[in-house]
Amino acid sequence: MEANDGAYQQNIETTKTKNKNFSNGLITIISVAGFILLALGTIIFLYNQNQNLKEKLSEYQAVPMATQTTSPTPQAEILDGPVISSPSARSKIKSPLKVTGTVPAGWMFEGVFPVKILDSKQNVVAQAQAKEVEPGSWQNGNPVDFTTTLTFKAATGSGTLVLENDNPSGNPENIKTFEVPITF
Secondary structure, three states: OHHHHHHHHHHHHHHHHHHHHHHHHHHHHHHHHHHHHHHHHHHHHHHHHHHHHHHHHHHOOOOOOOOOOOOOOHHHHHOOOOEEEEOOOOOEOOOOEEEEEEEOOOOOEOOEEEEEEEEOOOOEEEEEEEEEOOOOHHHOOOOEEEEEEEOOOOOOOEEEEEEEOOOOOOOHHHOOEEEEEEEO
């Protein structure tokens, strides 16, 4: 009977091990199945969201917006260099000298550009920054009205009023100058 009891005990142990292995396998199968169902649910949800978004976007139509266009002024069409209103060429100047005029688009940066007076030996007699008359107008792509006042000591003879475009890049190929002969 002891032999039967030993075989019986061994049979019970084998059954427990099989049940334990079966339970572990069943848990693994259920876990994998749950993960697959969760992944499929996520994919279906995202697909539906994408389809809804596409449907909503298709309802929107591009509405052409009215754009304001301006025709260039006659001055803008012919202005390829500065136009000096005051002083006129070869005029006799004295200090303080008010300089006014218009420069083409691109001559100013931050609404200013340099102006100087040179004597007949090319020495700088005075220099200043010309400023846009209408703030912000240097950015609109059209010619810009400017003004500046230069103060200098009395000089004699002839000289030159020199306007230089503001060249923040420093590239020599971007330098532009405009000269007006003057007398002191």
